[in-house]
Amino acid sequence: DTAVSQTPKYLVTQMGNDKSIKCEQNLGHDTMYWYKQDSKKFLKIMFSYNNKELIINETVPNRFSPKSPDKAHLNLHINSLELGDSAVYFCASSQHPPLAGGPYEQYFGPGTRLTVT
Amino acid sequence: GQQVMQIPQYQHVQEGEDFTTYCNSSTTLSNIQWYKQRPGGHPVFLIQLVKSGEVKKQKRLTFQFGEAKKNSSLHITATQTTDVGTYFCAADNAGKSTFGDGTTLTVKP
Numbered sequence: 001d002t003a004v005s006q007t008p009k010y011l012v013t014q015m016g017n018d019k020s021i022k023c024e025q026n027l028g029h030d031t032m033y034w035y036k037q038d039s040k041k042f043l044k045i046m047f048s049y050n051n052k053e054l055i056i057n058e059t060v061p062n063r064f065s066p067k068s069p070d071k072a073h074l075n076l077h078i079n080s081l082e083l084g085d086s087a088v089y090f091c092a093s094s095q096h097p098p099l100a101g102g103p104y105e106q107y108f109g110p111g112t113r114l115t116v117t
Numbered sequence: 118g119q120q121v122m123q124i125p126q127y128q129h130v131q132e133g134e135d136f137t138t139y140c141n142s143s144t145t146l147s148n149i150q151w152y153k154q155r156p157g158g159h160p161v162f163l164i165q166l167v168k169s170g171e172v173k174k175q176k177r178l179t180f181q182f183g184e185a186k187k188n189s190s191l192h193i194t195a196t197q198t199t200d201v202g203t204y205f206c207a208a209d210n211a212g213k214s215t216f217g218d219g220t221t222l223t224v225k226p
Contacts, residue, residue, distance in 0.1 A: 035216075040218075041154075041203050041218075041219050041221065042218050042219070043160065043205060043216040043219065044216070045214065045215070045216070090159060090160070092160075104209075104214075105150060105162040105165060106150075106152075106160075106162060106207075106214075107162070108159040108160045108161070109159060110158075110159050111159050
């Protein structure tokens, strides 16, 4: 069974389009994340949700809007796509949000490779 | 915000040589985690260190957390071709997790 799944795996689209990426976890975790990994492999957190509540919102253009319909799902909608949005987007989940001294290893999905042309 | 510096960015070794990647922070960390990402894959959790001066081993991998909880290292003894990938540290401080820029290891057979 896949613990954290994402769809689609690949997404090729033109500038200006709107697209969504979906993520689901079957681990019973309370916290989910979206990360962006650029061509240099730098991994940057974008958003984090705990029990459907937004707890981390990094400096991300407001064209990116996460939505968590329930704690097992975290989707990412991107409006007006730009060339610079091309990257691999990873969804992840952890049992708890980062807490001092507490275990919260993150389980990553397989990633969605977004290419904007 | 908190920054975690990870060095080196790249490391090329001959199979059988050792490898070390270092993670440094200017602030005291609550804990630190290490992840491995194989080429074309996704980050996979390796270990979490919590205590000052903690040392943990997983077969040929040795993880250390500094006494001041501001730095950590991952050492691989006698690398194998299966060790190739990018190794990330992830540091937690006051409830926020930040990933280092990663060290990409290539191993020449």
